[in-house]
Amino acid sequence: MSLLGCRVNQPTVLAFDVFGTVVDWHGGIAHEVDQLNCGLDGAQFARAWRDGYQPAMEPVRQGGQWVTLDVLHRQILDRVLSEWGRDDIDNATREHLTRAWHRLPPWPDSVDGIHRLATRFTLCPLSNGNLSLLTNMAKAMGLHWDCVLSAEVFKAYKPDPRTYLGVAEVFDVPPASVMMVACHPEDLSAAAGYGLPCAYIDRPLEFGVDVEPSRAELPMGTLEVPSITALADALGC
């Protein structure tokens, strides 16, 4: 009996987390920061910037006004630069760096894996990244999503149920027909709590070579694979 047959409902839609799961945010940001040649350590700076990510979304999660991730990325950047004593970095550089999140490189398996999966399933991102960020990023890497979904469509950040259940509603299918694909156990646990089957992509280098990702428990029945091409194999694509 196949792994698929015994553990996972056959989905019709695959919803992908993006930062870390599809693209290497750490490598991309570290590289762009290093390229500035302004004395910032790219690898450390990338992690410091990303550390501000979850807290920055909290006001929206707690019922505050909707703000896109582009705006939050810039706010976090300004704060981190200030904390690092780098108020001298000019506005054009800050704008350029904020847009670096639109240019993140894919993991080597991402584009091929997603295009293979798209031959059998409907594929979309379900990311906290805004629509233009996800669109520009996909275009830059030659990646074709069937539809771009984002926290921006639902005006709610993951793990708000409106995001996971919103995908099911958009495609007019039960939550059990939407598989959440992510490298973050917390994202999958939230999705599983609302009835979505899950696939975990192991991304040991998400935070660079020096920092190992924390590994919380995965929801029961999660399909565990080392890459998106391995997910395509597992799902018969």
Add this chain to the structure above:
Amino acid sequence: MSLLGCRVNQPTVLAFDVFGTVVDWHGGIAHEVDQLNCGLDGAQFARAWRDGYQPAMEPVRQGGQWVTLDVLHRQILDRVLSEWGRDDIDNATREHLTRAWHRLPPWPDSVDGIHRLATRFTLCPLSNGNLSLLTNMAKAMGLHWDCVLSAEVFKAYKPDPRTYLGVAEVFDVPPASVMMVACHPEDLSAAAGYGLPCAYIDRPLEFGVDVEPSRAELPMGTLEVPSITALADALGC
């Protein structure tokens, strides 16, 4: 001096109307109705169904609760069948017919033209069709949008300004950077009223061979072309 140079701002985003502009709704619906072999005239039935389209969206436009076009299509279908004395048509057939709007065929120039334009611009639909309809339709014809935008994202039907201006907001550009592409002068007039440059695609067969489309005046400066491939030529793609 080129047509483009003298009349149209150079856009960065092209937003496409879909029904009639990209796909042949009349031919697609007429064909599927004829295939039922149940005594309905496909060409006439398609027009009767589409006649209900604008009025069906009015309650939402006047501030009522959001309802997707899939739901409205089914409501119109039920009414038209009743008016045609065909209450005998069963639910499965009605569901099948309603989904025919997800399977509409492209005009011969659409897929090639859109893919050519996507080499230089960011392309999305801006249609009153819901996200799953637009996604399924594109997937069926092998069409890659960069991003799927829809009235459903803005919870407002064209010509509500939230749709036209919403595209500019999503892509963080001024309205002058979003070109609206449509075969309906009314759609273009609304878009132009909010500052979007316009391209008109002439679709003389939108309503079939027997009925000529009404031709209202186009907004000043509209780029007029006979096909989407001609638009790609005009915009240097």
